[in-house]
Amino acid sequence: MQTDVNKKIPARKLSHRDRIYQDYLTRIQRGEVAPEDRLVDTTIAASLGVSRMPVRDAMMRLVHEGYLTTSSRGFKLPVWDKKSVLEVFELRRLLEPRAAGLAVQNATPEILDALTDAFANAENTMASDDIRHFYRACEVFRNLWLSAVPNTQLRQMIDRYLSQIQAVRMVTMGDAESHALIVAGQRQLLAAFHAKDSLKAFDCMTRYVYDGEAKYLERV
Amino acid sequence: MQTDVNKKIPARKLSHRDRIYQDYLTRIQRGEVAPEDRLVDTTIAASLGVSRMPVRDAMMRLVHEGYLTTSSRGFKLPVWDKKSVLEVFELRRLLEPRAAGLAVQNATPEILDALTDAFANAENTMASDDIRHFYRACEVFRNLWLSAVPNTQLRQMIDRYLSQIQAVRMVTMGDAESHALIVAGQRQLLAAFHAKDSLKAFDCMTRYVYDGEAKYLERV
DNA sequence: TTGCGCCAAACTGTATACTGTTTGTACGCG
């Protein structure tokens, strides 16, 4: 099919496979894929006007990274049982406080400013009707402080499991109480960043994760 | 080509892709792939009597998991710079002490026995001429106590980065001093397991990782 | 109506082919 649309531009480095991977990764991370959706490579390929192979490659990569599962009838979102979610909370308690502390030590003024803006945005959209919008603001805030973590390996690990438990976060995102908790945690973390207080960042990240776990346990 | 050798046996669940993946994963983990080796899908496919696709799938999976890199001329082992290695040591300090503590609490008598045997094996082969043999014994010991970690997510994370820095471990495995350090660490950990002392396991794992890092820094 | 089995469609895994790109090399020009 039409694979040679714009071959003249050498800046076009990304292959179909990588673009499809990125596309569906962000879709999954944004919660735009429903648990009942069945992602079938042939269907997606037809809709994109490419062959099955690059779609298949992208889907299988997502499977290996834990974002999808393959169940002999299309790719689907994995179901996270309570045990796995609690295990991830334990991981978060181990990694994120340290990451926050390191990020504080490493944050540039630009990141600080961006973080301040992102927090204001999240705070404003907290009471918004559109939960999705609030969620996106939180995502921006998180990605910002994570970008200041100098330990690349650590950052990638956090990135990985955080987006995997996306569906779970949607669950606890339902009520206003959780929103207030999240924004309060962000506020404290932001204060720690401004104060260059890495220990405070460590502590408030610890509390933040614990609070999140408690909220999750409240709602099953 | 011959894909239908033994289709009658329904237990034969593994696809070519998965078998090739497993095969090369263990080869990489065992250090049987040299840094200068170039793994080319067509060549491997020809040698295995299968088509390029399953080999390619397996290689790309290994790439995405960090075991290989794709450099426009075959797949090769990734080069780990000092910074990345130190970052992984930081990760290990965060995760492995906790994992060891949990493993102690969760270890069954069978695992304890196996661990004792594995330690004896490692101790015996320490002075052996065959470094590879000693290394394998250490691998067995490590996999054993890791198998007792109840937190699956945590275990998988440790598994992932540990085998990635395989090449690095080969570096520090060179001298007898390191061997003694490793065996001493294993002895203490084993004692903690027998004493059901999870805090001791936590502490001695912490020291073990620190010692490993120091040894690495000695040898650049 | 319910249970059983069969069949067609859906889907996965693999094979093969083709295209575009990169790399190594050898030849020609300076």
Next chain:
DNA sequence: CGCGTACAAACAGTATACAGTTTGGCGCAA
């Protein structure tokens, strides 16, 4: 002898085809 260029081979990405397997539904019988 050095340097650039062009050509061939190697290799990655994608397309297409096909076989084997699973699934869901339909018909038939109890």
